[in-house]
Amino acid sequence: MKRVIPPVKGTRDFYPEQMALRTWLYGMMRQVSESFGYQEYEAPILESLELYAAKSGEELVKEQAYVFTDRGGDAITLRPELTPSLARMVAQRQKELVFPLRWWSFGPFWRYERPQKGRTREFFQWNVDMIGVNSPEADAEIVAVLVSFFRQVGLRPEQVLVMVNNRRLMDARFDAFEIPPTMRPAVSTWIDRREKMEPKEWLAYGREIGLSERQLGQIGEMLEDRELWRRSEELIRFFAATQAMGIGDYVRFEPSIVRGLLYYTGTVIEAWEVGGEIKRAILGGGRYDNLLADVGGEPLPGVGFAMGDVVITLILEKYGLLPQNLNVYPARILVTVFDQDHLLESFKLADELRSAGLKVACYPEAAKLPRQFRYADRMGMQAVLVLGPDEMANGTVTVKDLRQGAQVQVARREAAAFLKEMLARRA
RNA sequence: GUGCCCAUAGUUCAAUCGGCGGAACGUCUGACUGUGGAUCAGAAGGAUGUGGGUUCGAGCCCCACUGGGCACCCCA
Numbered sequence: 001m002k003r004v005i006p007p008v009k010g011t012r013d014f015y016p017e018q019m020a021l022r023t024w025l026y027g028m029m030r031q032v033s034e035s036f037g038y039q040e041y042e043a044p045i046l047e048s049l050e051l052y053a054a055k056s057g058e059e060l061v062k063e064q065a066y067v068f069t070d071r072g073g074d075a076i077t078l079r080p081e082l083t084p085s086l087a088r089m090v091a092q093r094q095k096e097l098v099f100p101l102r103w104w105s106f107g108p109f110w111r112y113e114r115p116q117k118g119r120t121r122e123f124f125q126w127n128v129d130m131i132g133v134n135s136p137e138a139d140a141e142i143v144a145v146l147v148s149f150f151r152q153v154g155l156r157p158e159q160v161l162v163m164v165n166n167r168r169l170m171d172a173r174f175d176a177f178e179i180p181p182t183m184r185p186a187v188s189t190w191i192d193r194r195e196k197m198e199p200k201e202w203l204a205y206g207r208e209i210g211l212s213e214r215q216l217g218q219i220g221e222m223l224e225d226r227e228l229w230r231r232s233e234e235l236i237r238f239f240a241a242t243q244a245m246g247i248g249d250y251v252r253f254e255p256s257i258v259r260g261l262l263y264y265t266g267t268v269i270e271a272w273e274v275g276g277e278i279k280r281a282i283l284g285g286g287r288y289d290n291l292l293a294d295v296g297g298e299p300l301p302g303v304g305f306a307m308g309d310v311v312i313t314l315i316l317e318k319y320g321l322l323p324q325n326l327n328v329y330p331a332r333i334l335v336t337v338f339d340q341d342h343l344l345e346s347f348k349l350a351d352e353l354r355s356a357g358l359k360v361a362c363y364p365e366a367a368k369l370p371r372q373f374r375y376a377d378r379m380g381m382q383a384v385l386v387l388g389p390d391e392m393a394n395g396t397v398t399v400k401d402l403r404q405g406a407q408v409q410v411a412r413r414e415a416a417a418f419l420k421e422m423l424a425r426r427a
Numbered sequence: 428g429u430g431c432c433c434a435u436a437g438u439u440c441a442a443u444c445g446g447c448g449g450a451a452c453g454u455c456u457g458a459c460u461g462u463g464g465a466u467c468a469g470a471a472g473g474a475u476g477u478g479g480g481u482u483c484g485a486g487c488c489c490c491a492c493u494g495g496g497c498a499c500c501c502c503a
Contacts, residue, residue, distance in 0.1 A: 006493085006494065009493095009494070009495090063428080063500095063501085064501075064502080081503085109503080111501090111502075111503085113500090113501070113502080114428085114429095114499095114500090115495085115496090116496075116497060116498075117496080117497070117498095118502095118503085119501090119502075119503080120503095123503060124503090125503055126503090196499095280502075280503080281502070281503070282503080283503065284502080284503070306503060307503065308502085308503025309503080310503070311502095311503060312503085336461095336462085338461075368460095369461060369462050369463095370459080370462065370463070371463095372462085372463090373462050373463035373464090374462095374463050374464085375463085376462095376463065377463040377464060378463085378464095381463090384462075384463075386461070386462075388461060389461090390461085398461090398462090400462070400463085402463065402464085405463090405464090407462080
C-alpha cells in the first residue's frame with residue numbers, strides 16, 4: 001500500500017466509535033452544567049499571544065503554547081486554556097452582562113508536549129466558571145458541579161477525590177514563616193514535588209532554593225496538618241457549604257495542592273484518582289479575582305475549573321464506566337434496491353419513510369441482494385425493506401426483521417407505522 | 428527539552444544461528460439466479476516505518492530520522 005499521510009503528532013482521529021464516546025461525554029457535561037443553570041458559550045481557537053503573556057505561567061506560554069506569526073505579522077496562539085479568553089469576553093461586555101454569570105464550554109485546546117499516557121497535544125476540555133461573586137459558597141458550587149459530574153458517570157468517592165487548598169491561607173503561613181514573596185513560586189514547586197521525591201532528596205532540594213532549617217521544619221509540619229484549613233475563614237465556609245450541598249464525601253483539604261497557573265488568588269482545587277495508578281490530575285481549577293482587571297476589564301472575581309477529556313476517559317475506562325452500546329449507526333432501517341429499474345422507486349420509498357420521521361438509509365445503487373443484506377447486518381440495521389416486482393404489483397413492501405429473521409409483506413402506506421411499532425418493541 | 432522500549436498483510440502476531448517472509452481474524456469470490464449472520468471451499472493482500480551502513484546474504488546486527496508507548500519536566 002502507498003504511504004498514507006499520517007496525522008499530526010499528538011492529535012487523535014475521532015472515527016465514529018470515538019466520536020460517539022466524545023459526544024456522550026459532552027452530553028454528560030451539558031446535562032450537569034445545565035442542571036446548575038450554566039449557559040454554554042465558545043471562544044475562538046486563535047487568540048493573541050498577548051492575552052496569555054501576563055498571567056498563564058511562564059512554562060505554559062513560552063514552552064507549551066503553539067505560537068505562530070500570521071500573514072499580517074501578528075503573534076497568534078492556538079489556545080492552551082480557556083480562562084483568559086473567558087476573562088476577555090466578559091471584560092468586553094462587562095457593562096451589559098448579568099452577574100453572577102454562570103458559563104460552561106467544551107472544546108479543543110493545544111499544548112506542545114511529548115504525548116504519553118493521559119496527555120496529547122490536542123485535547124478537549126470542559127470549562128465551568130462563575131464570575132461576579134467572590135464567596136466561598138460560590139467556590140463550593142463549582143465543586144458541586146464537578147462532583148455532580150462524577151456521580152452522573154458513576155464515579156464514587158472511593159475512586160476519585162477533589163483536593164482543596166487556598167492560596168491566601170498559604171500566603172499567610174508563608175508570611176508567618178518569613179518567606180519573601182519572590183521565593184514563593186519556587187517554594188510552591190518544591191511543595192508540589194514532595195510526593196515524587198525521597199524525603200532526603202526533597203529536603204536537600206528545599207535547602208537549594210534557599211529555605212532555612214527552621215523554615216524547612218515549619219513547612220514540613222504545615223503539610224502534615226490536616227486541620228490547617230481551620231485557620232482560613234474562607235475554607236471554613238467552603239467546607240460548611242460542601243457539607244450542606246451533600247458532596248462532603250468527595251472533598252478533602254490538601255495543603256500540598258498549589259497549582260501552576262499564576263492567576264489563582266484563593267481556593268484552588270484538583271481532582272485525583274484515589275488508587276494512585278493514574279498519576280495525573282483529572283481536573284484543576286480555583287478562584288481568580290484579578291484576571292478580569294488583568295485583561296483590561298473592571299475588577300471582577302471569578303472561580304472555575306477545567307477537565308480534560310483524555311484523563312477522565314482513562315479513569316472511566318479503569319473503572320469500567322464507559323458506555324458500552326453507543327449509537328454508532330443512526331439508521332435502523334435499510335431500503336434495498338431490487339434492480340436498476342426499481343432504483344428510483346426505492347429512493348422514493350426511503351423518502352416517504354423519512355417524511356414520516358424515521359431514520360432510513362437507502363442502498364445507493366443496484367447491487368446483488370445478498371450484498372445489500374450483508375451491508376445492513378454490518379451497519380447494525382434492524383429492518384431491511386425489499387421493493388421488487390411482486391411488491392410493486394400489489395402495493396406492498398417486504399419488511400425483514402434482522403434480529404428475528406422473519407419477514408412479512410405490509411401495505412406500502414402502512415409501512416412507516418409498522419416500522420415504528422417494530423422499533424419501539426425492540427427499544 | 429532529557430532518558431528507556433517498540434515498529435512485519437487492513438488488524439493482532441509468528442519467522443530457529445544472519446539463509447527463499449507465515450498464521451489467525453478481517454476482506455473478496457463461490458456453494459446460495461428475490462435475502463444478512465453460521466458453515467464449507469477458494470482467492471487477493473507485503474518495496475518487513477524511512478534513509479544509510481556491515482555482510483556472499485539483513486525482518487533480524489550498527490547509525491540517523493519519523494511515528495508510537497512509558498517515565499521525567501509540566502499539566503487537562
